[in-house]
Each structure stands twice: as structure tokens, then as C-alpha cells.
Amino acid sequence: xxxxxxxxxxxxxxxxxxxxxxxxxxxxxxxxxxxxxxxxxxxxxxxxxxxxxxxxxxxxxxxxxxxxxxxxxxxxxxxxxxxxxxxxxxxxxxxxxxxxxxxxxxxxxxxxxxxxxxxxxxxxxxxxxxxxxxxxxxxxxxxxxxxxxxxxxxxxxxxxxxxxxxxxxxxxxxxxxxxxxxxxxxxxx
Numbered sequence: 001x002x003x004x005x006x007x008x009x010x011x012x013x014x015x016x017x018x019x020x021x022x023x024x025x026x027x028x029x030x031x032x033x034x035x036x037x038x039x040x041x042x043x044x045x046x047x048x049x050x051x052x053x054x055x056x057x058x059x060x061x062x063x064x065x066x067x068x069x070x071x072x073x074x075x076x077x078x079x080x081x082x083x084x085x086x087x088x089x090x091x092x093x094x095x096x097x098x099x100x101x102x103x104x105x106x107x108x109x110x111x112x113x114x115x116x117x118x119x120x121x122x123x124x125x126x127x128x129x130x131x132x133x134x135x136x137x138x139x140x141x142x143x144x145x146x147x148x149x150x151x152x153x154x155x156x157x158x159x160x161x162x163x164x165x166x167x168x169x170x171x172x173x174x175x176x177x178x179x180x181x182x183x184x185x186x187x188x189x
Contacts (some may be wrong), residue, residue: 009086011105013043014041014044014045014048015042015082015086015120015121015124016042016121017038017042017045017109018038018041018042018045018089018120019043019120019121019166021034021037021116022034022113022118022166023056023118023165023166023169025114026114026169026170026173029173029176031106031107031110031114032106032107033115035093035096035097035107036097038093038117039097041089041149042089042093042120045086045120046087046089047071047081049082049086050083052069053079053080053083054080069116077128077132078126078131079127079128082121082123082127085116085119085120086116088116089116089117089120092112092116093109095107095108096109096110098099099119106177110173111170111177114170115170118167121162121166122159122162122163122175125158125162129156129158129159133152133155166189167177
């Protein structure tokens, strides 16, 4: 019995909210408040996705006996990358919130947070693309049969749309995201 795909889907779908907050912040050109609103969603997405990865590892190692924790399917391994990006986003959002409370304009790592939230969602979509496109048909037990050229084209357009939306908006607002720290942090912080 396989338990982890619904949990992985929940973690994936929850990564949509920080992406939307990041794009909305760039559309409004306001980079202070979106972090407070997106942080709980990013925390929940990474928590659920991490739980799904752990359950998938347990399932592959104990139930199937595939010979090692990371000797499992490439589809499950592709869920690790968005999780790592999300965890990095959690840490940099904490730094931005802390530097905002010190009175520094938009806070440190504002641009990094926007990029990480967008990258997490794009990597989630790419992970879904790997599963649904048939690209990994020979290497994965979870990869579905080749759906045909039309579905493949729609998947490429779908992934490309969110890459262009997120990073196009970032490129447009790039000059507003420069931040210069007023004070140096302690090395033990």
C-alpha cells in the first residue's frame, strides 16, 4: 500500500500560495508585508512535503526493500529538490522578518525570498511534468505511459507560463529590490 502521494500532492499544492504572494508583491511593488502572509504557507508546504518524503523513504526501504533510503524512484527524488528550496526559503524569510523589525526598509534577502518562493513552485510543476510526461517511463515505476505529443506540449506550455510569469515580473522589478545593509551582523548570529 502506498501512502505518500496524497501527502506529496498537498505539499505541492500548498507551494502555490507563496508563489502567488511573491508575484503579487512584485506586481504591487511592496516587499514588506508579503513575507508575513506567505511564511505560514511555506512552513506548512515544507512540513507536509517533508513528511511525504519521509513516508516515501520508509515505504521504499521497509515495504519494498529496494536496498537503501535513496535507492528509490526518481519521481520521489524529484520531490526533494523543491523541499530543499522551500527550507532555504523558510530560513531567509526569517532573516527578512527580523531585519524588517529592526527598521531596515524591505529587509535582507527580499530578492532571495522572491526567487526561492518562485523556484519552489516551478520545481513542483517540473516534478509533476517529469511524472506526467513519460520522460522517465523507463526509469520510474510511477511515471505514466507516454500521453502523446499534445499533452506533452501543454505540459511544456504550462511550466513555461509560470517560469515566464514569475521571473519576467522579477526582471521587471529588479531595480527596486536593491538592499544595502546598514549594519553588519555578528558572526555568531
